[in-house]
Amino acid sequence: METYRATLITENTAMNSHPLAPLRAQDIARQIERGELSATAALRLGDEATAEREADLNIYSHRNPDTEPDKGPLAGIAVGVKDIFDTADALTCYGSPIYEDHVPAADAALVSMLRRAGGTIAGKTVTTEFAWFTPGATRNPHNHNHTPGGSSSGSAAGVAAGFFPAAIGSQTGGSVIRPASFCGVSGYKPSFRLFPTVGMKHFSWSLDTPGFFAATAADCAFVASAMSGRDLYVSGTDETPPRFGLLASTIDDLMSVDMREAVNHAAKRAKAWGAPVTNIEEPTAVAAAHAAHTPIQEFEARHALAFEAMNHRDLLSGPLRDYLDNCETVTPDAYDDARRIANRARKASRDLFDKCDVLIAPSSTGAAPEGLGFTGDSSFNRLWTLLGMPCVNVAGLADGTGLPLGIQIIAPFGQDAKALQAAHWLESRLAR
Numbered sequence: 001m002e003t004y005r006a007t008l009i010t011e012n013t014a015m016n017s018h019p020l021a022p023l024r025a026q027d028i029a030r031q032i033e034r035g036e037l038s039a040t041a042a043l044r045l046g047d048e049a050t051a052e053r054e055a056d057l058n059i060y061s062h063r064n065p066d067t068e069p070d071k072g073p074l075a076g077i078a079v080g081v082k083d084i085f086d087t088a089d090a091l092t093c094y095g096s097p098i099y100e101d102h103v104p105a106a107d108a109a110l111v112s113m114l115r116r117a118g119g120t121i122a123g124k125t126v127t128t129e130f131a132w133f134t135p136g137a138t139r140n141p142h143n144h145n146h147t148p149g150g151s152s153s154g155s156a157a158g159v160a161a162g163f164f165p166a167a168i169g170s171q172t173g174g175s176v177i178r179p180a181s182f183c184g185v186s187g188y189k190p191s192f193r194l195f196p197t198v199g200m201k202h203f204s205w206s207l208d209t210p211g212f213f214a215a216t217a218a219d220c221a222f223v224a225s226a227m228s229g230r231d232l233y234v235s236g237t238d239e240t241p242p243r244f245g246l247l248a249s250t251i252d253d254l255m256s257v258d259m260r261e262a263v264n265h266a267a268k269r270a271k272a273w274g275a276p277v278t279n280i281e282e283p284t285a286v287a288a289a290h291a292a293h294t295p296i297q298e299f300e301a302r303h304a305l306a307f308e309a310m311n312h313r314d315l316l317s318g319p320l321r322d323y324l325d326n327c328e329t330v331t332p333d334a335y336d337d338a339r340r341i342a343n344r345a346r347k348a349s350r351d352l353f354d355k356c357d358v359l360i361a362p363s364s365t366g367a368a369p370e371g372l373g374f375t376g377d378s379s380f381n382r383l384w385t386l387l388g389m390p391c392v393n394v395a396g397l398a399d400g401t402g403l404p405l406g407i408q409i410i411a412p413f414g415q416d417a418k419a420l421q422a423a424h425w426l427e428s429r430l431a432r
Contacts, residue, residue, distance in 0.1 A: 020141055021049075022185060022215035023165035025077050026222040032076045039069035039076030043120055046078060049162040056144060058137040059158040062091045063123035072118020073226040080158045080167035082151075083124040084131050085111055085210075086199040094201045095127040095136055095151075098312045108199025110168060110210050113227045122164040125154030128375060130305060131170060131203050134317040135375050140182060142403055146368040149179030150375030152213070156183040159213045166223045167213040172203050172297065174364070174381025176211035180393035181363035181406025182376060186423070188212045188220040191414050192388030195228065204300040206339075207293070207385050217392055217423035224416075232417050234424040241275035242422040245356030247410075248279060250287045254379050256366030258399040263362050265397065266407045266426060270360070273429045278355045286352065286383070289345035292338040293382040299335040302327035346387050346413070353412050358422040363406030367399045380408065390416040392423035396430035 023045055031037035054060065061083045069075045086092050086104035093099045107115070114121070126136035128151035138153035140146040141161040148157040152169030156179035159167050169176050171189045180187025188211055195210040202208050214220040218234040225232040246267050255263070267277050302309075302324060308316060309324050316324070352359060365377045384391050390413075393406040409426065411419035 020160055020184075021162045022159055023162055024215050025165035025219040028076060028165055029073065029222070037076070042076030043067070043069055043078050045165070046122065046163045053141070053161055054163075057139050057141060057157055057161055059125060059154045059161065059163055060123045061093060061095070061126050061136070061154065064090060064121050067120055069120055070115065070118045072116065074114070074117040074119035074223065077119050077166060077223070078122040078164040079114060079119045079223070080122050080125040080155050080164045081111060081114070082131075082155050082167070082169045083127045084170060084201040085168060087111055087121065087124065090121070090124055092124065095129045095131070096308070096315065098308055098315045104199070106199065109196035110200065110227075114168070117226045119223075119227070125152070125158055125167060127151050128153060129317055129320055130201060130308075131172060131175060132320055132323070133375060134319055135372055139372065140368050142184060143368070143401075146370050146403065147182065147372055147375050149182040149368060151175040152179050152211070153375070155213050156180050156185060156187065159183070159185045159215065165214060166219065169211045169213055170200065171209050171211050171381070171385055172207045173293070173385060174376075174378030176213070177381050177391050177393045177406070177408055178364045178376050178378055180213060180395070181404060182368035184395045184398070184404030184406075185393075186214050186217045186220045186395055186427070187393040188217070188224060188420065189385070189391045190224065191390045191416055194416060202304045204297040204304065206296055206300060209385060217394065217420050217427055220392070221420040221424070232420055234420050238421065241270070241273060242425055243355070243357045244270050244275055244277045244422070245280035245352065245359045246277055247352075247359045247361045248281050249361065250282060251290060251379055254365045254377065255362055259362045259364070259366045259405055262397045262405040263360065263407060266394070266430065267360055269429050270426060275425075276356075277360075280352055280356060280359060283348040283351050285344045285348035289341055289386060290383055292341040292345070293386045295330050295334050295338040296342065296386070298327040299330040299332075302330070342386050349387055349389070350412065357411070358419060359410040361408045361410060363393045363408040367401075367403035367405055384410055387413070389413050390419040392419050394423050394427045394430065396427055
């Protein structure tokens with residue numbers, strides 16, 4: 001059987017009877033280009049893993065029937081698509097029973113970009129309800145008793161389990177970086193508005209950002225570049241070490257002991273391979289913005305889901321009903337004040353990079369929590385979503401039980417290629 005697989009981190013097989021082997025999108029494309037693998041066969045690479053594990057992991061909300069590959073740079077690349085992006089040929093349910101039979105009239109713009117690049121939709125992946133906190137049924141491939149994170153649960157877990165080599169997700173708080181961290185894969189949250197949100201179910205239009213999952217940063221860059229036509233490709237020959245800034249944040253006390261050790265270990269490894277690492281303090285205006293994300297999200301969610309709350313209240317989960325009721329207390333003045341704080345923070349954030357190219361920070365407070373009722377804390381992600389900066393999760397580290405711990409690389413707004421290249425550089429050093 002034609003196949004290519006690579007493992008990102010050492011799997012604790014006591015947790016999972018199936019060793020994890022994420023598929024590598026870029027290597028699959030190279031094999032197709034060299035004639036070593038047909039595009040049709042490439043689309044079948046995840047079939048065995050899916051047949052073995054879908055009943056346990058619940059990755060898909062809807063799986064596409066067998067299709068033939070299209071032409072383009074992503075020909076033969078199967079991609080999981082988070083079920084908040086409209087697809088004209090498949091159910092799009094947004095993680096809610098309100099839309100259980102909903103088939104949109106048109107594809108989301110991002111889905112059209114994927115198809116135009118030759119990618120094939122493997123299926124729609126499980127999302128939390130309206131990409132909020134109420135979990136779906138997806139389990140963490142590293143330990144089925146732990147959450148895969150959210151809201152892009154199925155996308156991250158599907159890449160980790162080898163169902164497909166790439167996936168599309170979205171982030172409003174931490175819904176790309178956190179599940180990538182929990183599942184031990186690369187997650188790339190682009191700069192705000194670099195990729196379109198037309199045809200995506202919004203929760204907060206000032207924050208919602210499409211994102212990508214793949215085995216490595218280079219694979220994320222390959223897929224994002226092929227879809228957008230932007231030069232985001234990672235150079236495998238550029239060995240120039242980035243200048244890293246080790247961020248000291250006002251919320252660092254939320255880190256677990258294991259996560260703190262992982263961040264320090266990553267910084268030490270970077271230094272050992274010749275990268276300058278400088279301690280960076282949060283500017284006061286940036287620190288103040290940690291609290292601005294919540295009122296902005298709440299004010300906008302109230303309006304984004306007004307139809308559902310007014311017409312289908314009984315089909316919303318209890319926690320989401322309560323949340324939307326609470327959102328009614330956020331006044332326009334409070335919303336505008338929070339936006340002004342965010343704008344000041346965006347300007348002040350330039351000072352973060354005076355002595356470094358990118359920042360190193362935790363991707364989450366720690367490893368994936370046990371249980372499926374909570375998708376994890378997004379505290380270390382919300383600020384960067386609010387500021388619109390590109391972020392990449394670097395996989396490769398784990399806690400003592402084998403659960404992944406992700407390191408977050410953050411670059412200035414609009415410098416996505418720099419974030420991806422620095423993530424690739426660190427990722428390769430951690431692997432060594």
